[in-house]
Amino acid sequence: MGKLDNGILGGFSGKVGPVVGVYNKSTYYMRSLPAKRTTFTDAELLNQAKFKLVQDYLRPIKELLVLGFKNYFTKTGGYRAAIAYTRKHALVNDEHGFHIDPALFKISGGDLALAVNPRVSLENQSTLLLQWEQAAADSNAHSADQLLVLLYHQESFLAYYQIYGTAFRHQGTYSLEVPPELKEKDIAIYIGFVAANGSRQSDSQYLGRITL
16 A cells, blocks of 8 residues: 655655555655566476476375475475475476376375385275385384375376374274275375374375276
8 A cells, every 4th residue: 555645745655556656765756566577488487387287286185295294305394395395306307298206206204114015905996905014123113103195196186185093003904995086097095104293204105006
């Protein structure tokens, strides 16, 4: 909002209609608003398209990434860290154009132990079975670490994830009912672990793609 000083004939500061008032020392200046930029270079348009892809890809799983990237990759961690990580490490450019490589993508990062020999199988048309082995006793693993799960159909940005209410590390197995919206789709599957108090997490692990 602009401010008019000393009446209508005086100076003003701020924005008033199509002009901006600026006060510098003892003098008021008026200038027109800068024109909106409407043209961009090919490199700028490409960068904008890449950023939009990353945003569209991560938005459906924001809650998961806030926890999965807590205190990881950047000073603040969280969702911004997930964006930065994905742009730097998972966004690739090849003969098919630019896209996010599912094998390079992460849903979490940290220093908790990974799942040992994780695997996934389709028990029937509606149930996924996730399995893993117990970590060594001297590893950075805790029996109460809780499983993180993501099922993701990349082409439509359709995601299903679970943060709480899953299995604990010591159980070594977890059955997951496939949501109806993901049936008959080719999905990428990820798991990770988060500490019981939510303070730490493991790097996520990509278990491959499966057609439900």
